[in-house]
Amino acid sequence: xxxxxxxxxxxxxxxxxxxxxxxxxxxxxxxxxxxxxxxxxxxxxxxxxxxxxxxxxxxxxxxxxxxxxxxxxxxxxxxxxxxxxxxxxxxxxxxxxxxxx
Numbered sequence: 001x002x003x004x005x006x007x008x009x010x011x012x013x014x015x016x017x018x019x020x021x022x023x024x025x026x027x028x029x030x031x032x033x034x035x036x037x038x039x040x041x042x043x044x045x046x047x048x049x050x051x052x053x054x055x056x057x058x059x060x061x062x063x064x065x066x067x068x069x070x071x072x073x074x075x076x077x078x079x080x081x082x083x084x085x086x087x088x089x090x091x092x093x094x095x096x097x098x099x100x101x
Contacts, residue, residue, distance in 0.1 A: 027084075
């Protein structure tokens with residue numbers, strides 16, 4: 001999956017619509033906190049299914065009660081594209097059902 005790199009302004013504008021997400025090291029990132037390890041692992045499994053559906057994959061880090069999502073588009077040169085925001089928006093939509101904050 002590829003796409004055109006977003007400008008710094010476009011990234012900043014889109015991040016305003018995704019509280020908790022940040023731009024760092026050419027990626028958009030967010031860390032979610034959950035009630036415990038099982039809840040965190042369930043969120044990871046749910047994110048993985050969305051990534052498969054979109055054919056766009058992030059870096060996921062599972063901690064005891066945390067999940068860190070870090071994404072950019074490898075096929076566009078490891079930059080942020082609209083596809084990364086599509087994935088972030090989908091993750092934002094499913095995270096509350098897991099008790100993520």
